[in-house]
Amino acid sequence: MARGYGHFRKPGEHFRCAGRCVQWRGCSSPRRAVGSCLFPRRGSEEGRARCELGLPSAPPRCKRVSPAPSAMALAGRTAMWWARLRSPCPCAAPLCLPPWLPAGPAACERLYSSPGKEKLDMSTYPVENIRNFSIIAHVDHGKSTLADRLLEITGTISKTARNKQVLDKLQVERERGITVKAQSASLFYSHEGVNYLLNLIDTPGHVDFSYEVSRSLSACQGVVLVVDANEGIQAQTVANFYLAFEAQLAIIPVINKIDLKHADPERVEKQIEKVFDIPTDECVRISAKQGTNVEKVLQKIIEKIPPPQCNTADPLKALVFDSTFDHYRGVIANIALFGGEIQKGHKIVSAHTKKRYEVNEVGILTPNEQPTLKLYAGQVGYVIAGMKEVTEAQVGDTLFLYKQPVEPLPGFKSAKPMVFAGMYPVDQTEYNNLKSALEKLTLNDSSVTIHRDSSLALGAGWRLGFLGLLHMEVFNQRLEQEYNMSVILTAPTVPYKAILSSAKLIKEHGKAEITIINPAQFPDKISVSEYLEPTVLGTIVTPQEYIGKIIVLCQDRRAVQKDILYIDEHRVMLKYLFPLNEIVLDFYDALKSLSSGYASFDYEDAGYQAADLIKMDILLNGNPVEELATITHSDKAYATGKLLCERLKDAIPRQLFEIAIQAAIGKRIIARETLKAYRKNVVAKCYGGDITRRMKLLKRQAEGKKLMRKIGNVEVPRDAFIRVLKREPDK
Numbered sequence: 001m002a003r004g005y006g007h008f009r010k011p012g013e014h015f016r017c018a019g020r021c022v023q024w025r026g027c028s029s030p031r032r033a034v035g036s037c038l039f040p041r042r043g044s045e046e047g048r049a050r051c052e053l054g055l056p057s058a059p060p061r062c063k064r065v066s067p068a069p070s071a072m073a074l075a076g077r078t079a080m081w082w083a084r085l086r087s088p089c090p091c092a093a094p095l096c097l098p099p100w101l102p103a104g105p106a107a108c109e110r111l112y113s114s115p116g117k118e119k120l121d122m123s124t125y126p127v128e129n130i131r132n133f134s135i136i137a138h139v140d141h142g143k144s145t146l147a148d149r150l151l152e153i154t155g156t157i158s159k160t161a162r163n164k165q166v167l168d169k170l171q172v173e174r175e176r177g178i179t180v181k182a183q184s185a186s187l188f189y190s191h192e193g194v195n196y197l198l199n200l201i202d203t204p205g206h207v208d209f210s211y212e213v214s215r216s217l218s219a220c221q222g223v224v225l226v227v228d229a230n231e232g233i234q235a236q237t238v239a240n241f242y243l244a245f246e247a248q249l250a251i252i253p254v255i256n257k258i259d260l261k262h263a264d265p266e267r268v269e270k271q272i273e274k275v276f277d278i279p280t281d282e283c284v285r286i287s288a289k290q291g292t293n294v295e296k297v298l299q300k301i302i303e304k305i306p307p308p309q310c311n312t313a314d315p316l317k318a319l320v321f322d323s324t325f326d327h328y329r330g331v332i333a334n335i336a337l338f339g340g341e342i343q344k345g346h347k348i349v350s351a352h353t354k355k356r357y358e359v360n361e362v363g364i365l366t367p368n369e370q371p372t373l374k375l376y377a378g379q380v381g382y383v384i385a386g387m388k389e390v391t392e393a394q395v396g397d398t399l400f401l402y403k404q405p406v407e408p409l410p411g412f413k414s415a416k417p418m419v420f421a422g423m424y425p426v427d428q429t430e431y432n433n434l435k436s437a438l439e440k441l442t443l444n445d446s447s448v449t450i451h452r453d454s455s456l457a458l459g460a461g462w463r464l465g466f467l468g469l470l471h472m473e474v475f476n477q478r479l480e481q482e483y484n485m486s487v488i489l490t491a492p493t494v495p496y497k498a499i500l501s502s503a504k505l506i507k508e509h510g511k512a513e514i515t516i517i518n519p520a521q522f523p524d525k526i527s528v529s530e531y532l533e534p535t536v537l538g539t540i541v542t543p544q545e546y547i548g549k550i551i552v553l554c555q556d557r558r559a560v561q562k563d564i565l566y567i568d569e570h571r572v573m574l575k576y577l578f579p580l581n582e583i584v585l586d587f588y589d590a591l592k593s594l595s596s597g598y599a600s601f602d603y604e605d606a607g608y609q610a611a612d613l614i615k616m617d618i619l620l621n622g623n624p625v626e627e628l629a630t631i632t633h634s635d636k637a638y639a640t641g642k643l644l645c646e647r648l649k650d651a652i653p654r655q656l657f658e659i660a661i662q663a664a665i666g667k668r669i670i671a672r673e674t675l676k677a678y679r680k681n682v683v684a685k686c687y688g689g690d691i692t693r694r695m696k697l698l699k700r701q702a703e704g705k706k707l708m709r710k711i712g713n714v715e716v717p718r719d720a721f722i723r724v725l726k727r728e729p730d731k
């Protein structure tokens, strides 16, 4: 496949390079594709680019094929190289060789070399042979591992030891070992002589990503509810069960990890019967890791989950349940067809924007994009239709054929952000780049809300709403990893409300009830008749020996007990009404710490309640730090103020001058810490003429300084805001 010098490549052509498939992204006019330019000289621009991207170094033979380009030509081609190196093959999202790819060059060529010629015919899967289902469970109960085995058994991926969490494609997912993004895959399975098309969606387990689960369920008729045979029912098992139950989906309970030494599937079956009212004989006992009984799960899916209720003869009605942005192809929308069919060339209209598009490509995910001739009612796949702007692809939108309008599908309830934080570019010149990165990332994560904001110290930025602190951390990490953006995040806060009493303010806001997502905009007590704080109904599942400590912790967090239920002789389920700001930052850590990791926690929105709130300012040498202002309950003001000052004292490096750290309510100072003046001489121990060592130490110090941002005359490290506000786990 490797082409020599002088070959004319066509745009879109696939070819092998350094052991992987690449697609030519050159311009449409025939141009000399120095096929070998993918094997650059060592030390060249491209060489460095390849190195940064972690691509292998050039094989020696390629150096012979590729004549060394002149400096000018090199500069001219660099952008093109970059574009091509960064552009993944449309069949393979990651640039690196995907772990599920069958070994050997032949397999690679078969899969990726000419997808255009290998479009699948999906007409052989009528609606009655389709099953759409999600795998739901508590964190780490084995959803992704079960998905791997299902993909293997159905021959979608080959059986190799490298197949671990194949559907967790994002770097952040692989690094953290958690699923943050629901991923779908189409499986072909033959049962009793009938060929079935099974569309699987692997969902995240953590409470912060439950919006992904609820959206995934809209494309399904059933769920596989995985429960760990050792841990039993946990808080997210209950939450996810009710999501599926309310959506009236068929539920297949699966008890996983029966290979574990302490597995007790019988106990878990009884729990399932007691809490969910599902007879014990309906549970399937499996070991997803070892593959035991996984085939039974497939059979249950076919028997218990009904096929989608829709018809290919109806007009096209496609629900966009997820979308991603590709730099070259625009928006790739994941769709579930609730009627009709769709194919290349169709003119479609978005019910949301009313804009018209022509379909360029349709296909299914296996789990990479596999183009198909058409998609039919009941099937789940993707569509590329030349949507160039991220705002054009709304998750929850309905697509229909031009001149054949349909009633739009109900779409999705918009996600309700639980925490808000300010986000600012480290350097204001990066503002536009960050704006574009945020737009693209929020397309893929529609649960994030964005409002423009600005701060005296940090300049122009945004106030972002997240579903929780983990969600905020993951979003920040994705911005860094996928868009190479580093940002400053301010202290997270929950959305409070205020009922205004001042006529002037009501006129200003146009309404009496306002939502405060930025502590800087907290209105004075004189102009407010009542403050309201958000609450959540929390579910805690714990072994009974920790119940005493947990009750004390909940009381300390101003929670009110609503229910208590023994799910078996050893485990208890507690329900508490919590003020959201008491749990959002560190409650989970505290709970895990005092229950030795055994208790689990989940929560759902429970509206607002009246609260005695005050705004607390933090002053550094008398100057208020807007980014550290917090809204707190009056009962907790002194304790919070003292703690914040102590934390700040640890977080701020000592400087050449003394720093007074104070917490103030209005003009009243309620806590104070003093940071002594200090200047570290990093080269103090370097005597003699060892210049390289001195340079190294000074460079390291300079790098540390880069991480800081000046606020007034005091340097505050970038990550201080979250660190300072996170409480220590309660002892």
Ligand SMILES: Nc1nc2c(ncn2[C@@H]2O[C@H](COP(=O)(O)OP(=O)(O)OP(=O)(O)O)[C@@H](O)[C@H]2O)c(=O)[nH]1
Binding pocket: 137, 138, 139, 140, 141, 142, 143, 144, 145, 146, 165, 177, 178, 179, 180, 203, 204, 205, 206, 256, 257, 258, 259, 260, 286, 287, 288, 289, 290
């Ligand atoms: N012993 C044993 N371990 C298993 C089994 N299934 C999964 N695991 C392990 O459990 C851990 C979590 O598995 P995952 O598949 O990532 O769990 P998950 O539910 O997808 O996790 P999240 O996506 O973070 O919610 C991994 O270390 C798996 O190897 C099993 O049947 N037996």
